[in-house]
Amino acid sequence: MDESQKNLKEKKLEMIQMTINQSDEHPLKSFVHVLGGILVFLSIVYCSLKVVIDASIYLMPDSTAIYLTKSLGDIIIFNQESSEKNETQKYVQDLLNRLKENSSLKNVDIEVIIRSDSTLNALSYPGYKIVVNQGLLEFVKSENELAFILGHELGHYHYRHLLKRLSSSVLDFSVAIITLISGVDTSIVKTLSANLNKQFSQRQESESDDYALKLVDRTYDGNSSGATDFFEKLSKTEGFIRNSLNFLFTHPLSKDRVSHLKTSIEDFKMSDKGLTPLPKNIFILDNISKKEEDE
Numbered sequence: 001m002d003e004s005q006k007n008l009k010e011k012k013l014e015m016i017q018m019t020i021n022q023s024d025e026h027p028l029k030s031f032v033h034v035l036g037g038i039l040v041f042l043s044i045v046y047c048s049l050k051v052v053i054d055a056s057i058y059l060m061p062d063s064t065a066i067y068l069t070k071s072l073g074d075i076i077i078f079n080q081e082s083s084e085k086n087e088t089q090k091y092v093q094d095l096l097n098r099l100k101e102n103s104s105l106k107n108v109d110i111e112v113i114i115r116s117d118s119t120l121n122a123l124s125y126p127g128y129k130i131v132v133n134q135g136l137l138e139f140v141k142s143e144n145e146l147a148f149i150l151g152h153e154l155g156h157y158h159y160r161h162l163l164k165r166l167s168s169s170v171l172d173f174s175v176a177i178i179t180l181i182s183g184v185d186t187s188i189v190k191t192l193s194a195n196l197n198k199q200f201s202q203r204q205e206s207e208s209d210d211y212a213l214k215l216v217d218r219t220y221d222g223n224s225s226g227a228t229d230f231f232e233k234l235s236k237t238e239g240f241i242r243n244s245l246n247f248l249f250t251h252p253l254s255k256d257r258v259s260h261l262k263t264s265i266e267d268f269k270m271s272d273k274g275l276t277p278l279p280k281n282i283f284i285l286d287n288i289s290k291k292e293e294d295e
């Protein structure tokens with residue numbers, strides 16, 4: 001056997017060896033490697049998109065944020081029809097408008113919708129619609145108390161919390177933006193309402209509380225009376241726990257929240273100048289409210 005034949009034989013042996021080695025490898029191993037690489041790549045793209053979207057929401061001018069919040073109300077179905085424009089609706093709407101005058105949302109039309117729901121809740125929705133449940137209206141004892149709650153909802157708009165909440169899902173946010181730009185309605189957008197019912201973060205709630213306090217300070221000439229009533233009553237009255245579950249779900253409640261407000265009241269140099277009563281002929285007091293008065 002000459003040298004070249006020897007080399008050829010060695011090469012053949014090497015190839016056989018390689019084939020044997022390859023057959024030891026699981027056939028899905030390379031597939032898993034490729035899949036892993038793609039997933040890592042997609043994760044990086046997703047995280048980058050999230051950072052870009054979050055930064056855009058933070059940096060966009062007010063006019064863009066207002067346009068987006070308003071337009072999202074047109075494409076997201078959240079089953080909130082306008083309520084009857086009765087005396088109660090007009091009163092709450094007027095109160096909201098007064099607070100709005102002192103806010104960054106002065107030129108934005110915001111509609112109050114009174115929902116015949118006995119749970120204690122108020123919610124801000126895209127399209128600048130604030131839903132106030134009848135149960136909450138029957139629970140509050142003064143205009144000041146109600147003003148704080150409305151101011152809090154305005155705070156969610158001011159700080160663009162709705163946009164931030166929607167953008168917690170990059171896919172949802174992207175679909176919404178594409179729908180707005182293309183003008184094509186998609187059934188996917190209708191599912192986004194579930195994302196919008198997510199809880200705001202503690203930080204966002206705290207920001208909105210401070211914003212509400214500022215509005216109350218400006219609207220009621222430094223009067224802090226009634227500003228913490230709602231949360232104090234909720235935390236103290238055990239009998240309301242069941243009824244307040246809905247509010248607790250969407251608005252995290254803690255003693256810290258009330259004490260934070262009290263600190264802010266001191267910082268703003270606000271003082272107790274007395275409560276403004278609610279118009280008697282408008283709010284119907286239900287059994288729950290009467291029971292509390294009897295105690």
Ligand SMILES: [Zn+2]
Nearest residue numbers: 200205208251
């Ligand atoms: Zn809130």
